[in-house]
Amino acid sequence: MKDKMTEEGGRSAARKWVTIRVTEREKTRLTEQAEIAGLSLSEYMRRRFFGGRPLIAHTDALMVRELRRIGGLLKHNFETLRLAGASVTVLVQQEEALRKLSFAIDRIGMSGHDR
Structure with a gap:
């Protein structure tokens, strides 16, 4: 059985914080877009950054x-x-x-x- 702490993308995978600065308007837009896509803001940002296809x-x-x-x-x-x-x-x-x-x-x- 795989160790979930080392699985990439697993719920229990060790996560690191990455902080970016955005304006209040930008944060609002990102939050709205994440909600429309049915994702958390973190998951939405990961998909936007690492995924190739627009959500x-x-x-x-x-x-x-x-x-x-x-x-x-x-x-x-x-x-x-x-x-x-x-x-x-x-x-x-x-x-x-x-x-x-x-x-x-x-x-x-x-x-x-x-x-």
Whole structure:
């Protein structure tokens, strides 16, 4: 049987403290991101530091998929309006809606990264 004190990542593995300084805002963001990922702040930081893949909550992944689907519908609607000769005002509003949707997708998709 392996000695749990020497197993890397084991609950009983000997741990050492590493302290970093962050602003109050940064700590709040890290804590929120850890909660979204369903992890303790320590585990979240270990995964961010040692893991290669960004941490994205399952709900965020579902939301991004749905927002992309809506974006596709908006693009189709935009093209239909353009071909139908819609006013410039309507087209500008549609373009702005697409831009905001794209920004939201990028922001949610970066929940595992710094925003």
